[in-house]
Amino acid sequence: MMAFRRFKNAKIFVAVCFVVLFIMTYMTYTDNSKATSLYKFREQLWRFMSPRRQCGCDTCVAEPEASTWFDERFNLSVLPLLSKQNNVIPDTVYKWWLTLQGETKPKDIYEVMEELFEVIPGDLDLMDQGPYRCRTCAVVGNSGNLKSSNYGPEIDEHDFVLRMNHAPTARFEKDVGGKTTHHFVYPESVRDLQANVSMILIPFKTLDLQWLASALTHGTINRTYVQVPRKIRVSKDKVLVYSPELMKYVYDKWLLNHGRYPSTGLLAVIFALHVCDKVDLYGFGADSKGHWHHYWENNASAGAFRLTGVHDGDFEASILANLTSINKVLMFRGR
Known part of the structure; x- marks a missing residue:
């Protein structure tokens, strides 16, 4: 029973991630004001995966302790x-x-x-x-x-x-x-x-x-x-x-x-x-x-x-x- 619940929760998590990524992809490819769609999609994915960062880029100017x-x-x-x-x-x-x-x-x-x-x-x-x-x-x-x-x-x-x-x-x-x-x-x-x-x-x-x-x-x-x-x-x-x-x-x-x-x-x-x-x-x-x-x-x-x-x-x-x-x-x- 416990294993079944874990499996069910994992399926829900994967489904939520899929929906979020689908929405992000749709927004990226339908935004004609952005010049590089794939680049923007990669950045949006990074933001989703790294919510505690200073910014949504792969590196952020304001991040401390680099130097x-x-x-x-x-x-x-x-x-x-x-x-x-x-x-x-x-x-x-x-x-x-x-x-x-x-x-x-x-x-x-x-x-x-x-x-x-x-x-x-x-x-x-x-x-x-x-x-x-x-x-x-x-x-x-x-x-x-x-x-x-x-x-x-x-x-x-x-x-x-x-x-x-x-x-x-x-x-x-x-x-x-x-x-x-x-x-x-x-x-x-x-x-x-x-x-x-x-x-x-x-x-x-x-x-x-x-x-x-x-x-x-x-x-x-x-x-x-x-x-x-x-x-x-x-x-x-x-x-x-x-x-x-x-x-x-x-x-x-x-x-x-x-x-x-x-x-x-x-x-x-x-x-x-x-x-x-x-x-x-x-x-x-x-x-x-x-x-x-x-x-x-x-x-x-x-x-x-x-x-x-x-x-x-x-x-x-x-x-x-x-x-x-x-x-x-x-x-x-x-x-």
Whole structure:
């Protein structure tokens, strides 16, 4: 009798598993918005079999104990965006942030943020981690090693595609992809974006936040330390603001105070570690000949930005190398 009950329970368990897998398979193959059905099915099966994991991917960025080096630096409690809910900047962070571009008489930061969040929603939360989420992200740098890489289709398969500064895609789609979900800029590097792209402003000074509110409304500010656009073409509902607290966290915990402040590329990578489950890096570092030019430039000897002393390029490269060696990111080195 006992053996019969065990057999019956085993049959019920197998039947339930079959139903669950059938539903998952059906959802996978009928979801035309997903580019790779078999890949998604494999991830969904993994989620079902591993409910206690940090995420639904086969490996998860946020999982601890993979590396002491990583665990000493990674702090998921540091929120990546300024928002209506996350709008208090610690005094030590604020004082450091004011020194980045030498502001001496800035407008009250909380008054500026209040005005800004009357223009943009300031309520989007990307920190929706869970054991069933598998958010894949491609952080696309601007290195010339992307030339002739043919990475484009692979980049576009990611859930999030993060780009930075000027980063043109037109005419370069074969190598860099055509999809962008989030674009990191500061006022001096801003560009018009398509309506479905989220602009992430990296503010290096109070005036940057004032400029953003102005550029989305009346357009009265047209200069920071150089000329900047009075108006920008971007959807207000998709404008996000990088948190100064995350900037200082990157500088203190990851850069160990090397250079004056982090590069846009490193800020984008650490941002991705906080909002993504799987992170792939493209277009970072020199090309195979040691050149540091951008992929849209024909001058292979360009890249004098490495000599300014603002960013410690070599130390930043060592951070990416360490992240790669412990499988927290996958680096695609191009040509």
